[in-house]
Amino acid sequence: AQPIVTDESMLAEEPPLAPGDVASVHVPPLTRSFCERYAKGKALITTAADQRYMTWARNWAKSLQAHGVTNLFIGAMDADALRLSHAEGIPSVLLGRMRAGTTWHSANRYKIRLVQGVVELGFDVLFTDADVTFVRDPMPFLLSYPEAGVLISTDLLVREKPYPMVNGLENTYETVGQYRADLNVGLMFVRSTAHTVRMMNHWADVANADMSKSMQTFFVKLVREYAACLPPDPKLPHLAPCYNGTVNIGLLPMDRFCGGYIYFVERLPQRMGIEAISTHATYQVHQGLDGKRERLRHAHLWYLDGAEYYAPAGGVLSMAPMALPAWMADEALVRRYGEGGDLRDAHKNRTLMHFELVHFQLRQLRNALALGAMLGRTLVMPDFTVLLDNTWYPMNGAWPGFRKLGPFVAPLDHVLHMTQLQNNNVAYRGSTFLDHPCIRDGYATAQRLAVAFEPGAPAPTAEQARTASRVVLPKGATQAQVVAALQHHPAKVIHLESTLDIISGFDDPAEQERFASRINRTPMLWCCITKNVANDMFQQPFPPGHIYYDFWYDRPHTDRFGRRHTDTWQLRVGP
Incomplete structure (x- = not known):
């Protein structure tokens, strides 16, 4: 994986983008001093968006700010997204330049680069897709599991009775056994350690080598095939030792870090009297962004409507x-x-x-x-x-x-x-x-x-x-x-x-x-x-x-x- 450049002088305003210019590797995604400026403790919260998805990134930021969260920034995938972020007063860095028409899979490699860059600089990071919205501050929950190298959401729709929650997380059977739902890299918390840095670099390498598959596909393969997980340590039954046993992975509870089906269709937190932490607008059938927006409006989680x-x-x-x-x-x-x-x-x-x-x-x-x-x-x-x-x-x-x-x-x-x-x-x-x-x-x-x-x-x-x-x-x-x-x-x-x-x-x-x-x-x-x-x-x-x-x-x-x-x-x- 390409190392992260941290030369402060390279954060100067970029030159105009020439028509047809290819993605630049000369503009660094972020620097240590940038992270220090916005981190709370060692932790940062980030998403990535190009100009087309900045509406969602703005809503993402406002949902965090509504709960007093300040340690956030946006990874801008193009110059327009960077300008929109600055106009909103949202901290942001430029991840690189993309041509119009860049494929979805190749664009998502910028997201891996963002996570990779933050942990290499020594900071913990909660990365989410831009269509994640927060119902409350996620950090107190995430920081309560110091032994976890990675905490990740899932696409689970139901919690089977033989596999109950363990210490507030989903059962690690879902990680190491025959799984019914994929891990979802659209919301994942990564602590910065030598082992997680190595794992993120490995993820970037295998994903960049094959642009035909999603970044999520390669992360799941990394966990379950390339370096499969070991049985849980009895002292940490809620975590799965993965990546040759060097990175403990925990599965975030589906009724607190909710997918779109759990929150908007099943309405599990509301029915169970549980206070959700976030919702990811997944499982949107047939209608894409307009359908997602209406669901968030219904839940009073859309922050961009004017008077x-x-x-x-x-x-x-x-x-x-x-x-x-x-x-x-x-x-x-x-x-x-x-x-x-x-x-x-x-x-x-x-x-x-x-x-x-x-x-x-x-x-x-x-x-x-x-x-x-x-x-x-x-x-x-x-x-x-x-x-x-x-x-x-x-x-x-x-x-x-x-x-x-x-x-x-x-x-x-x-x-x-x-x-x-x-x-x-x-x-x-x-x-x-x-x-x-x-x-x-x-x-x-x-x-x-x-x-x-x-x-x-x-x-x-x-x-x-x-x-x-x-x-x-x-x-x-x-x-x-x-x-x-x-x-x-x-x-x-x-x-x-x-x-x-x-x-x-x-x-x-x-x-x-x-x-x-x-x-x-x-x-x-x-x-x-x-x-x-x-x-x-x-x-x-x-x-x-x-x-x-x-x-x-x-x-x-x-x-x-x-x-x-x-x-x-x-x-x-x-x-």
């Missing part, structure tokens, strides 16, 4: 929890699903029942979105209850070896496409918006108007509604009736007490068509049924096995792919 985000023009429209189909009240049916049965009722298998459940809620959301558009208000999205999990490959709704039991509240991105909502100018906020600390007190004291819809109720006038705290409109109200009563109401929040079949739609067919066009592509796809299930349901060909949700499932229509649905919506895979 205008929290004061949407025209006010907000909130809604009561959505009604669920009547069969959801059948506890025996739900219990049978939780036990892994086929969940067959009236000849519907569990996939069809899942779609019936989600579509029943989309039908209500469709009304709420239309009301928001009619009134010029931003809709606070509801939570969705689902039966089946969502992933990248056929699994019939449950991760192998791990099953979500029964109905659960899914992240919004499981049902709606965040990028499509933005691209189609759908004004919305997440379901926890009104609880955000930035605005909670202001909205709690703001004027609110509750709106109910009842069959046969007379439509109120604007004058009647203006001074009321609750109004009742006729169920199936027209656009004209809704607008007359509510459009100019001064309430900051209008709250819908129900949303099932409450309006008849837009009065102008052309406006109704424009609205339908805006929301038509916003529902997500669900992935995926297996080939056997597809064959049972007479779906050909297979693959694909994914199925798209449909806002208009309950009426004759042509879907987003030009397929005609007549009286009853047909479950169809693909395209």
Whole structure:
């Protein structure tokens, strides 16, 4: 591995980058004096980002600063990232120059170089990916294991009963035995010792020799193949002696250093009453950065929204929890699903029942979105209850070896496409918006108007509604009736007490068509049924096995792919 240069004079401002210039090895990543300036004790916290990911690196930094952490810096992968870091007042160093179009694997070698450089200079380092967000200061936990050379996160989804935690860490069986989940180098704490320096250099060497695989792949090979771990020392049962027994490795607890599934889908810390330390936005299915951002917003862990985000023009429209189909009240049916049965009722298998459940809620959301558009208000999205999990490959709704039991509240991105909502100018906020600390007190004291819809109720006038705290409109109200009563109401929040079949739609067919066009592509796809299930349901060909949700499932229509649905919506895979 290339040694780290520590000549202070080489930290001077870099010359302009010529078009097509290759990555430079002449600009040192960091120096000992830089580390001394920002370290707390011997410890530093860092991430790496190029200009494209600086939004995430900024959020990473702000999540640490929110908890009083100051011993952090960003490793900038290009000059633009360095300038953005400096503009934000975030300490940063330049890791090198990259061409546009640098592959993901080769770009990640900069991250190894960053860890390698810090430990060679004699400092301990917590390195994380830029899409890690901190819920509290991680250092007290990490520093409480002085015998560990490396503490690393995992992609575990479940803790098996035969392998309980040991001294606050995951069982070392996960390191030395037949593992079910990879180590995740997107969050790892490395103490600076002669042995860890040697290990980091070895990691850099094997990773740089083959750019076709990820840096994580080579770290796992380093631990489990090149220099396999030994059985734990009985005095340190929570650590695995790896790298020929010279580096003790511990696995960070999955319910404190959470992956994206554990924190946002399983919600394990919240259910167990455990205070998480961080969340890594992994296991984001299908939607990438926009989906990750929405999950962090929902958890109040996105720090970059300005004041205008929290004061949407025209006010907000909130809604009561959505009604669920009547069969959801059948506890025996739900219990049978939780036990892994086929969940067959009236000849519907569990996939069809899942779609019936989600579509029943989309039908209500469709009304709420239309009301928001009619009134010029931003809709606070509801939570969705689902039966089946969502992933990248056929699994019939449950991760192998791990099953979500029964109905659960899914992240919004499981049902709606965040990028499509933005691209189609759908004004919305997440379901926890009104609880955000930035605005909670202001909205709690703001004027609110509750709106109910009842069959046969007379439509109120604007004058009647203006001074009321609750109004009742006729169920199936027209656009004209809704607008007359509510459009100019001064309430900051209008709250819908129900949303099932409450309006008849837009009065102008052309406006109704424009609205339908805006929301038509916003529902997500669900992935995926297996080939056997597809064959049972007479779906050909297979693959694909994914199925798209449909806002208009309950009426004759042509879907987003030009397929005609007549009286009853047909479950169809693909395209």
